[in-house]
Every structure is written in C-alpha cells, then in structure tokens.
Amino acid sequence: MDITFKDVSYIYQENSPFAHKALDNISFHITSGSFVAIIGHTGSGKSTLLQHLNGLVKPTKGEVTIGDYHLSNDKKIRNIKELRSKVGIVFQYPEHQLFEETVEKDIAFGPENFGVEKSEIQSRIQEILPAVGLPKEMLERSPFDLSGGQMRRVAIAGVLAVKPKVLVLDEPTAGLDPRGQKEIMDMFYDLHQKQGLTTVLVTHSMEDAVKYADHVIILNKGNKYMEGKPEEVLSDQKALNKVNLDVPEMIQFLLAFEKRFGMKIPYERQSVQKLAVQMQHLLKGAES
C-alpha cells in the first residue's frame, strides 16, 4: 500500500500550557513494496509519526493517506479496524503488551480480533514460530516466565500472525543481544522480500538503515531534515553531525579509503568479504 504524508503536523495536548508540536509540516511519499528507514535523534517525533500509520492518532493538520484510507483531523475514519489489520505495528518494547496465560494464546490474540479462522491461526503460528526463533515447546508457557528477548519474539510473532501488508517497526531490536538483533532484522527483511511488504523501520542503527532500506527519511525536532537514497543521505557527514547522527561505519571506512588512496569504491551493500576483494583488485591495479 502506498503511504503519503501531506503537510502533516501533530500537536500533543493542543490548547493547553503543555502543548507540544511533535511533527511540523511533514510531507513524503512511500511507494508500495519499499523498505523505508526513519532516523532521528531521540525525541525527534519518530514514534509519533508511526502512530499515524494505523489511525492511532489523527494529524492535527494535513492529511495522511495509506492505500485507500484517508486520515485527517476533520474526518472520521471508517473501517479503522480493517486498516489496523493491514498495518501491523511492532512498538518500541513490544513485550509490554503481553497479557495472555500462554504464549500461544497471546500470539493468537491479534488474528482472533480480526476474525481469522482458528485453523488458519494454527497454521500461521506453526509457520511463524521458527521464523522468530522460538521453539515449539514454548507455546504452552506463560509469556511472563520468559526472558526479555524471548518475550520480544513472542510480541513480534503476535503482530506477524495478523499477516499485515504494511509492517511498521519501532526500534524492534533495541536491547537484544547482537546475534539476536541480526537474526530478527534478517527475518524482517526476508518477510519483506518474500511477501512484498511495505516496511517502515525506525532505528538508531545507521548500519541497519544502510543495509536494509531503499529509502531513508531523517527527522529533526519534528521536521523532515533529509530524505533520499541511503548511500547518498548517509554519507553526508556534515549534515548528519549537525543533528547528532553519525555516518555508518561502512561508509566512514569507504570515505577514509578514498581520502587515503584517492580511489572511490561505490557503496552497493556489498558484504565485507566482497569489499575486501574489491579493494585488493583496486590496490593491486594501482601498484602495477
């Protein structure tokens, strides 16, 4: 589903001494099927922006369009439940939303609410468990007896079980071990490609942004600061430093390499091994 923000502003607690403008005149377009990373310093409005995507909040000003659904301040949205079944959000620290007696019931909670049949839910659970890295034995356990990382995986499974068309991820790997982070991100990327999902990822990891996204949007204090291809936006060291962000290590390395040897290697998501071979070729070529 295509997503469009048109001049969107959002004010928390409007008309009170606590009024706070969290989003300021934001416009952008996300094409169906793309992987978009939203980056910004803490408090820049990322989570607020995400809540517009399934109608949890309505823009104070402007209009948000998701597929055929329109959100604006003066209109009431029809079929909001339908919209929510199509846009799955994995919130920041989603493990706080667990409540059922068993892991199985908690994963089934979302699909049940959206009217998915029992047998279908069962087959989805069987499919999702290995993907999120949970053993089958865990289905019968209480979600509150699990470790933090396992709880996170259960919560993610609960969102995936709805089979959304748009997957919205708010720092889904924050606080996981490095290995777990990579597993989960790879799983999301795999789903994104196999099922043709539109994915919106909020992250603090520049590495993840440059590795997975085809488009990045950088927010600063509620404003859109930069937007474009990751390899372009994320190599602008000066602009990024201004808003307390860093260039991803890989690109930093390529820039340093260019400075040192005067040879440019374009970043095209190559693996470290591939890059080593490229460098070897270039440096050997320079010698001879």
Add this chain to the structure above:
Amino acid sequence: MNEYMIIGQYVPGNSFVHRIDPRTKITIIFFFVIFVFFANSVGSYGILTAFALITTFITRIPLKFILKGLTPVWFLIIFTFSLHLIVTKDGTVLFNLFGWEIYSGGVIQGVAISLRFFLLILFTSLLTLTTTPIEITDAIEDMLAPLNKIKFPVHELALMMSISLRFIPTLMQETEKISKAQSSRGVDFRTGPLKERIKAVVPLLVPLFVSAFKRAEELAMAMEARGYRGGEGRTKLRLLKIQSIDIWVYLLFTCVIIGLFLLRTY
C-alpha cells in the same frame, strides 16, 4: 485518553502563587473551604468568587485551560443545578418548563449551590496546579509532625503519598501506550456491546499491573541501594520557611474573611 485531565497536575511557573509556602497554601485552602459554606448573600459570594478568580489570574494559568480540564466536574455541577431547579418549591413561579414549574427559589438555590461547588473545586485545584507533589507532601509531613508523638508514622505516610502522586502521570502514560498497542492488535475500547468492552479491559489491565509491580520492586531496590532506611535522622534537601509573602497572604486572607462576615446576612 482524556488529554485535558488536570486534576492533580502541576503546571510549572514562577508566579506569586507558585512561590507561597505550601503550608500557607494548604492552610488558606482549608479555611477557604470552610468559609465557602458560610456565604449566604450576593455580597459574600461575590467576595469569595472575586478572591478565587483573582488568585487564578495571578497564577498566570489560563482560566480556559482550567475550566476545560474540569470537564467531569461540570457534569456534576449541571446535575446539581438542574436538581435544585426542579425540586425546590420556594418563592414565586417564574415559568413553566416542559410541565415543570420553575420557582425563583429554585433558581437562586441552584445558582448558589453550583457556585459553591465550583469555587471549592477551582480553589483546591489551584493547590495542585501551582505546587509540586514534593512540596505538598513536605508540607503535609511538616504539618502532621506533632502526630509523631503518638507514634503515628507521619514520614511513611508522606512518602507513600509522594510516591503515589509521582507515579500517576507515569501510569497514565503507560495506560496510553498499552491501549495503543492493543488497539493495533484489533481491540476495540470504544464501540461494541458492553460485555465486549468490559472484556477489552483485560489486555489493558494485565500489562499495567505487571509493570506497576515490577516498577514498585525496582523502586524499593533502588532506594535501599542508595541507603534509604526510613525517616529517622533524615535531613531535608528543601527546608520549608515562612517568608514575608506568606505573612502578606495571611493578612490579605484575613481581610477577605472579615469582608465575608460583614457582607453575610443573618
């Protein structure tokens, strides 16, 4: 979520009212509440209303914001007003409303009681609006200190109060967060039959309780780790001290009270 809920909320500021000693504020409010019940004439009501409104004005908190935040209270006020209007049968008949005869006494009674109610709510909310929860509990601990003599756990009571006050906004935030997460999973808190809506509360309450207990445990541990062991021998970071502005406030309030009794009819 009602974003305008202001009961118990503190609005930071540096107005005259913000700077009054919290003990003074509590004392004044205590007597104000009592004296509101002594008002029985246009003049005495006028003086109290003027006093409350002027105080509100001095706080620099927009009256509109306060009035809006008291929405739940408005229903009560309108309800009491209507009740008096319909039930009281004093004075002359003014007009006929849908078959009910409205008496002049009813209107007067209705206005008086609603105004009383409004003044009480407005004035007491001014305390929490201009005083931090810490100041309020410090003041209460100080004012209840004599009870220590009869082994009443004043410090513990004050601590419990300040912790609860401190965590009200946190719990509200948490509620909002979890309700958003569950709404995204298809829970409908707003529409549908009552039975379904009651059932919808479970996915909200369970995580809320779990996190509240977890938070309480962590707080207790953090306090112990930092050497907290009760009130005995504990000194205070902020010392409460009566200043000249407090004296002025007391003098002014005494004038208001004298005015009130002069204008009262017997």
